[in-house]
Amino acid sequence: MPDSLPDLDGLRLFLKIVEAGSVAAAADAIRMPRTTARRKLKELEAQFGAGLLHKTADGVVPTPSGEALAERSVELLARAAALVDQVRADAESLTGPLRVCLPTGMPMAFVAQHLAVFAQQHPELEFRLRVSEDPPSALPLDADFAISFGEAPALGPTIISAALRPTIMLLATQAYLDAKGTPETVADLTGHRLMVWERDGTPLRLRDEEGGEVDSRPWARSNDVHLLRELARKDEGIAVVPDAGFFVEEDRLLVPVLQHVAQGEIPIWFMIPQATMRSLRVQAILALARDLVVTPEQRD
DSSP, X not given: OOSSOXXXXXXXXXXXXXXXXXXXXXXXXXXXXXXXXXXXXXXXXXXXXXXXXXXXXXXXXXXXXXXXXXXHHHHHXXXXXXXXXXXXXXXXXXXXXXXXXXXXXXXXXXXXXXXXXXXXXXXXXXXXEEEESOGGGGTTTTOSEEEEESSOOOOSSEEEEEEEOOEEEEEEEHHXXXXXXXXXXXXXXGGSOEEEEEETTEEOOOBXXXXXXXXXXXXXXXXXXXXHHHHHHTXXXXXXXXXXXXXXXXXXXXEESOTTSOOOBOOEEEEEEGGGTTOHHHHXXXXXXXXXXXXXGGOO
8 A cells, every 4th residue: 555645647647648558648648748757657656566557569558457546546536626626615706617528519609609608607717618529538537517419328426417308300401302302201211312410430210100210321421410400501411410409590491301200319418527516617517508408397
């Protein structure tokens, strides 16, 4: 057992090394001199009395001791951050950095509009926003709050709540439908260009009137909902996308297709590390997110 508590910066560095697979790459990512990074790594290994990394032809990988340290360090660093937030909460208003990770495909015009109002209400906050295909992976070290599409992630000590279940919609412009014809059945879609939303490389599956899957080959597929909607607005075809009712002015150009054929829902999830749940900053952004996407019937 070490005689003193480990250096938290050293633990953050170690996690970055494990993530990057290289001491040099990790040091560069956090703007730390490489010599300092190597020294901190040696100090950690000396403190724990065990080798933490094993060299390979491609870089470094954690040893069994390193894997155990990495697993426990994530929660330790989250709790340390929560402790700082809790101590500051009694003496400070909403100040400091707020790290938010959004999924690819969020309506950025909608987000920017409401974030600007939020910033006016809390002018001392510093916003650190990132967009990711895998928002849960940013928690807890790189984000205080994340939003994700699809199935509920399994994140251990993280609070997860279902915020909204957007309906899968088929959308096109009236100009496109006038030129190419309006589908009356799912089978009619075979004569149209389809732009289909995908998640983890798997596109949405269309279903017929009886609920069976339809073998459709998209003309375009993307994990960015609003890229597909923009293609539809340009009269390129029919977009098959989740629709949560986040209206922007350009959406007036799109009309629904085959509304009578249910295509299912895609859940949206809010995720907060349990260790930082009491942070005033996290509570503020959670309240904003709930106001934006949670219906009155869903609120307590």
